[in-house]
Amino acid sequence: MPEDRKTPQLDELEKGPWPSFVTEMKRAAAKNPAANDLLGLLERSYEDKIGHWKHGGIVGVRGYGGGVIGRYTDLPEEFPHLKEFHTMRVNQPSGWFYTTDALRTICDIWEKHGSGLTNFHGSTGDIIMLGTTTDQLQPTFDEFSEAGFDLGGSGSDLRTPSCCVGPARCEYACYDTLDLCHDLTNEFQDELHRPMWPYKFKIKMSGCPNDCVAAIARADCSIIGTWRDTIIIDQEQVKAYAESGMNIQREVCDKCPTRALEFNAETKELTVIPEDCSRCMHCINMMPKAIQPGKERGATILLGGKSTIVKSAFMSWVIVPFMKMEPPYTEFKELIGRIWDWWDENAKTRERLGELIYRVGMGTFLREVGLPPVPQMVFRPRANPYVFWQEDEIKK
């Protein structure tokens, strides 16, 4: 990095034990003028306590309406290499699995065409290539495509789906999250690359109710693995946990949210009342060798998760308590297609699916999308008798 670039505040963030992003910026800055300007811009932001970026006109690659986020600094005279500094989102492989060959290929392409700075990964899940000029977008994309990589979503489209590690490593996986993620991403390439909707739509999938990708908080459509039957308990292993010193009564039974577990301290046997189990995963997490999810596995489909703007942060709510998730996932694809059509038809600009349902009501949503109302959708019974009746149900 050139000798005259002084960044005293950022230098402070190179001290301390946690790996420093400033060190990383300096590594890139030593080789790339835009990364070098970025150091200066960030130091300026620390002095002014304000960001210095503008959202700009639409930039992209041929054939796509998304995948590239245009960014321009509002201080182009001081930081000429940041006049155009766009982000490209590269669709990650399911579960963020890589070989070093794949990663090195990505690094080589990016170093050639952009700042050399990346995020592994962005919050939605894509690999973020942070900072290149408009004229480099198409050549960069062309090289990524040749190497077998595609762009992710951005704008009012289907954003890149993401999933947990699933059956690749986890014994709790109730369906193949990796295969589903790959399948849906490929099935819905058009929706992903060509923004046509009122606003963004995110799908995230977790293999069990632990929900390690926080699908329930971060996705308009959350697919969370579950089972229909009963947890399976291995009494020999329960004994082993008891003998190793675990206080099963206190740590497991007393913490069960529905008091569905009973532990006999004499025989050291653990039994479950099946109809009381809410499948929260606590006992399984505590005793992975002794308890497993049931055998009849699938997923719960929930809708509505989103962040604050506009109507506040939501967590997804149940619309299909149990759906089998087996390739080619026809039942799910048909349902999501009907949901998209309804949302596209009825939502205002920038209205997320969850907000639309809040506005028009679950009754309208269920009737128009063609889903049966089921008890699992009810959070708590009404405390008032103010009910809307459907016209066709009344004899006038």
Added chain:
Amino acid sequence: MAKIDIGPPDYRNFLPPVIKENYGQWKYHERVKPGVIKHVSESGAELYTIRVGSPRLVSVDFIRDICDIADKYCKGYLRFTSRHNIEFLTDDASMVEPLIEACRAKGLPVGGTGRSLSNIVHTQGWIHCHTPASDASGIVKAVMDDLYEYFGRDDLPAKLRIAMACCLNMCGAVHCSDIAILGVHRTPPVINHEIIQKGTEIPSLVACCPTGAIRPDPKNKSVAVKEDKCMYCGTAILCLRECRSLMQKMMVSPYWWAARFPMLAPTPVSPG
């Protein structure tokens, strides 16, 4: 001419042999020590995961450094987690300690498993965002420096998740973490009538305000903010910029029109 719509690479090509051979056949796992998890399959095969913290914003050289470690100790197989950590994957128990040593030698913390503090989810802040109320990476670095020991421990009462967002958009959905650090604006937006007049969809801008604080201002052909109704969510900044982009989108993007008026669909670009 590059192919389009090819989708992501097939993850199956990136799975280490021990995962391919035991896919969906895992039986149980053990937390060996902070940062190291062992999974055992029905057939008795073992998979060790070594979890390592990262700053998320990294140079390509950082990625090459961790590739070197992966090549040397675990045959080039690794993955990332949903909280920006790195996981090295090996079926060879004898590689675990050397791998940990190699990470520590590079200043990379090993941990984030079990009842620990994992990495702090965050996004761009002043590095790239156009609506930030604060920086993100700087705060994350400072907090992780302070709480560093908890990353490498496994004895908190339960796992701990901290997340950081630089404005109310909460990219990364911090509302589901145990502790969320959230940048907030504290003053109402400043209106620049000239920019608004140049092409803002005023109805959309008025509609986007959650408290109805933004009103049309016909005299100035612009909008006005009722300051005591504003709660500084920052939507207006986003919406204003989005509206300008929306205007441009409606003018230049054929796809939005094609979805509604199929006869206007553009001639497909040959995937060649």
